[in-house]
Amino acid sequence: MPDEPVLLTSRLSLRRWREADLEPFAALNSHPEVMEHFPAPMTREQSDDLVRRIEAGFDERGYGLWALEVLATGQFIGFTGLSKPSFEAHFTPTVEIGWRLARSAWGNGYAPEAARAALAFGFDKVGLKEIVSFTAVPNLRSQSVMRKIGMTHAPADDFDHPGLRPDSPLHRHVLWRITAERWRAGEAE
Template structure:
C-alpha cells in the first residue's frame, strides 16, 4: 500500500488515552501475553490458541515492527497500574483480497480486560494516529462472522459494514467454521483547510 506520507518514525511511537498506554513491547509482557493467547475464550474466533513458542514469536514480530516502523501492534497497559492487558494497533494487511492493499486496525485483550471499553478506547487512539500521522484515507477491520464482540467495537468506532464485501479468508481452508469474514471500513473524517506549509 502506498502511503501519502513517510511512515517510518525514528523510534516507536507511544499513544496515551485517559486510561491506557499503547507502547513498545517489553520482555515482561511475554508471560501475560502467552496466558491470553492460550485462553480458549480469547482465541475462540481465531484458528487456535497459541502455545508459548508461537505467542513469543508473535510478540517478537510485533516488537520488531514497532522498532522498524515506529507504529504497528502496540502493547497496551493500564495507565493506573502498568498492567499489560493485550495489544491494539495498525497493520498492513498481508493477504490478497478484494479490499487489499489496506491498513487494518485490530486488538486482542485478556479476558479480565473485557467489558470496560478498553478495546474501543485503544482502537480509537490507533485510528486517530493512522489518519493524522500516517495520513491514511481509510482504515479497515475484519473478523469472523460470529465474533460479535469485535464487531460491536467496529461499530462503536463508526465503521461501516457492507454485507456484499464479506469474504472468505484466504488463509483458512474451505469448510473451516471461521473462514467467512465481515469487513468494516472507516474513512478519514473530512477536515478543513490545512495551514500553509502543513
Template sequence: MLEKPLLTTDRLVLRRWRHGDREPFAAMNADPEVMEHFPDTLSAEQSDALVDSIESGFEQRGFGLWALEIAETGRFIGFTGLSVPRFEAHFTPAVEIGWRLTRSSWGHGYAGEAARRALAFAFDDLALAEVVSFASHSNLRSQKVMERIGMTHDPADDFDHPALDEGHPLRRHVLWRITAEGRRDRPGR
C-alpha cells in the same frame, strides 16, 4: 528497542512491547475463550514469535500492534493497533486496526478506547485515507467495537479468509471500514 510512538488515553497506555509482556501475552493467547474466533490457541513459542513479528513491523513501518496497559496500574491487558494484512483480498493492500484483550479486561470499554486512539494516530500522524478491520462472521464482540468506533460494514465486502480451508467454521469474515473523512472524532464534529 525504541519506545516511540507511545499513545495514551485517559485510562490506557499503548506502547512498544517489553520482555515482561511475553508471559502474560502467552497466557492470554493460550486462553480458549480469548482465542474462540481464531483457528487455535497459541503456544508460548508461537506467542513470542508474534511479539517478534509485531516489533519487526514497528521497525519497518513505524506503527504496529501496541502492547496495552492500564495507565493507573501498569497492568498488561493485551494489544491494540495497526497492522498490514499478509494475504491478498479484494481490499488489500490495506492497514487494519485490531485488538486482543485478556478475558478479565472485557466489558470495560478498553478495546474501543484504545482503538479510537490508534485510529487518531492512523489518520493524524500517518495521514492514512482509510483503515479496515475484519473478523470472523461469528465474532460479534469485535464487530460491536468496530461499530462503536465509527466503522461501517457493507455485506458486499465480506470475504472468505484465504488462510482458512473451505468449510472451516471461521472462514467467512466481515470487513468494516472507516475513512479519514468519515471519522467521528474529527475537530468540529
C-alpha cells in the same frame, strides 16, 4: 525492546513491547475464550514470535500493534493497533486496526478507547486515507467494537479468509471500514 509510551488515553498506554509482556501475552493467547474466533490457541513460542514480528513492523513502518497497559495499575492487558494484512484479498493492500485483550479486561470499554487512539494515529500521524477491520462472522464482540469506533459494514465486502479452510466455521469474514474523512467528521460531532 523500546520502552517509551507511544499513545495515551485517559486510562490506557499504547506502547512498544517489553520483555515482561511476553508471559502475560502468552497466557492471553492460550486462553480458549480469547482465541475462540481464531483457528487455535497459540503456544508460547508462537506468541513470542508474534511479538517479534510486531516489533519488526514498528521498526519498518513506525506503527504496529501496541502493547496495551492500564495506566492506574501498570497491568498489561493485550494489544491494539495497526497492521498490514499478509494475505491478498479484494481490499488489500490496506492497513487494518485490530485488538486482542485478556479475558479479565473485557467489558471495561478498553478496546474501543484504545482503538480510537490507534485510528487517530493512523489518520493524523501516518496520513492513511482508510483503515479496515475484519473478523470471522461469529465474532460479534469485535464487530461491536468496530461499530462503536465509527466503522461501517457493507455485506458486499465480506470475504472468505484465504488462510482458513473452506469447511472452517471461521472461514467467512466481515469487513468494516472507516475513512479519514468520516473519522474527522465523527470527531467534530
